[in-house]
Amino acid sequence: AQSVTQLGSHVSVSEGALVLLRCNYSSSVPPYLFWYVQYPNQGLQLLLKYTSAATLVKGINGFEAEFKKSETSFHLTKPSAHMSDAAEYFCAVTFSGGSQGNLIFGKGTKLSVKP
């Protein structure tokens, strides 16, 4: 079955430190991969997406992610954390052979940023 796994339900970093949020997927067909961010009491906002073009994808707010087929991973990074990055982050996947483009979401990683 196709799935996505986010390692770590909570990640805490200091302001200015590297942010690394991990996402692995399983699929037998080429995936489309997404990262979304959710601020408290808000909906989800698209950060970035991979759709089979460049493997290093740049998104909003200084985030980027690299698609690594050999590792079935799509980890999210940001060189220097800011207090405003504190939120919950969701990795999501759909597949070129999937049903009507329905996204499958990971369980989320809550990022805390310490001053």
Added chain:
Amino acid sequence: NAGVTQTPKFRILKIGQSMTLQCAQDMNHNYMYWYRQDPGMGLKLIYYSVGAGITDKGEVPNGYNVSRSTTEDFPLRLELAAPSQTSVYFCASSRDRAYGYTFGSGTRLTVV
């Protein structure tokens, strides 16, 4: 652009009551979706639609119904509310799978 609009934002229901969660989008997207979000569980797909008049079940459809009479609107109906339906509900729309989704701001529902 308004994007995806959900109403109401909050609602408390008593067990056995019914209600309709409204969702409207103004982007002319064919695909629309309803998800529920529970703490630590990510988002689970309830129902989806690929166009007016066409709907299908997702992962957790029991206790819910949908209709899609127009491209813009995709209401979610809860019949006989149960405490297990206490959740945050998100509506989303998309042009196609490669573009990702645009989400509404959610409806927080409590069943007591």
